[in-house]
Amino acid sequence: MGHITPMVDTFAALAEPNRFRIVELLRGGPRPVNDIGLSLRLNQPQVSKHLRVLKEAGLVDVEPRAQQRLYYLRASELRRLHEWLERYRRNWESRFEQLGELIEELKKNEDYSDGHDDE
Amino acid sequence: MVTTMNETDMRLQGDREIVISHTFNAPARIVFDAVTKPELVKRWWAPKSHGAMVSCEADVRVGGAYRYVMQQGNGPELAFSGTYLEVTPPKRLVYEETFEPMKHLGAVKVTVTFEEKDGKTRIVNHSVYPSKEVRDGVLASGMEHGMREAMEQLDALVVSLG
Numbered sequence: 149m150g151h152i153t154p155m156v157d158t159f160a161a162l163a164e165p166n167r168f169r170i171v172e173l174l175r176g177g178p179r180p181v182n183d184i185g186l187s188l189r190l191n192q193p194q195v196s197k198h199l200r201v202l203k204e205a206g207l208v209d210v211e212p213r214a215q216q217r218l219y220y221l222r223a224s225e226l227r228r229l230h231e232w233l234e235r236y237r238r239n240w241e242s243r244f245e246q247l248g249e250l251i252e253e254l255k256k257n258e259d260y261s262d263g264h265d266d267e
Numbered sequence: 268m269v270t271t272m273n274e275t276d277m278r279l280q281g282d283r284e285i286v287i288s289h290t291f292n293a294p295a296r297i298v299f300d301a302v303t304k305p306e307l308v309k310r311w312w313a314p315k316s317h318g319a320m321v322s323c324e325a326d327v328r329v330g331g332a333y334r335y336v337m338q339q340g341n342g343p344e345l346a347f348s349g350t351y352l353e354v355t356p357p358k359r360l361v362y363e364e365t366f367e368p369m370k371h372l373g374a375v376k377v378t379v380t381f382e383e384k385d386g387k388t389r390i391v392n393h394s395v396y397p398s399k400e401v402r403d404g405v406l407a408s409g410m411e412h413g414m415r416e417a418m419e420q421l422d423a424l425v426v427s428l429g
Contacts, residue, residue: 159279163279237275237277237287239314240275240277240287240289240314241274241275241289242314242315243311243312243313243314244275244289244291244311246310246311246314246315247291247301247302247311248291248292249311250301250307250310250311251291251292251293251297251298251301252292252293254293254297254300254301254307255293255297258297
């Protein structure tokens with residue numbers, strides 16, 4: 149259970165719309181801070197703040213290259229988050245699958261008792 | 268992972284909310300019955316991995332009470348109970364729910380809407396938790412749902428990462 153709380157933090161980091169846009173942008177490859185700001189029309193302090201949160205959540209990392217600091221996406225953390233959330237969605241999906249089967253059965257029974265087709 | 272009409276979509280909204288939706292291939296009145304009549308609820312409500320329902324009672328009218336109890340193997344009985352605040356068949360259902368072992372955390376307010384279109388019905392289950400802590404606790408406990416951005420967005424993102 150130890151990994152659960154950080155997972156919630158990772159999720160919270162990604163839930164902020166501008167941070168989600170940054171993550172989407174970084175899918176295209178590593179980018180320097182000023183480039184991210186220009187692409188998303190955010191000022192540099194905002195971008196730096198968001199990148200700091202994303203970095204703390206393990207979603208991005210940074211490497212110096214020439215005069216610049218390049219930010220890149222850490223796919224492993226995103227996959228972990230995805231798997232984590234997917235578990236909860238699957239619970240509901242499993243429930244809804246059972247509900248779907250029941251609904252099909254109810255529909256059939258109704259067709260027999262109705263004796264008419266309303267399609 | 269391809270998201271189709273009939274898949275279960277889930278997102279988190281604000282700090283305290285979880286929204287789950289799914290489309291069924293049936294008119295709303297049938298879906299509404301399946302979601303509210305206790306003898307029908309008994310047959311689907313407990314996800315297989317979570318055990319079976321041992322009891323299911325519901326007095327589906329405004330002010331009426333319900334209690335759903337499930338059990339996994341020989342584990343403890345887990346009861347969810349609450350009161351109906353609004354019952355508008357086959358369109359809308361609002362109730363307050365308490366997970367009895369965690370009663371002290373307060374009740375969740377759940378609004379379920381049934382939107383029928385072309386013979387199909389989309390149900391949207393919108394839960395508002397008493398606090399962010401409780402909602403995130405529910406997410407973490409495995410009891411239920413969640414997430415803020417549409418699941419398919421994240422799906423696409425993960426797929427693109429290869």
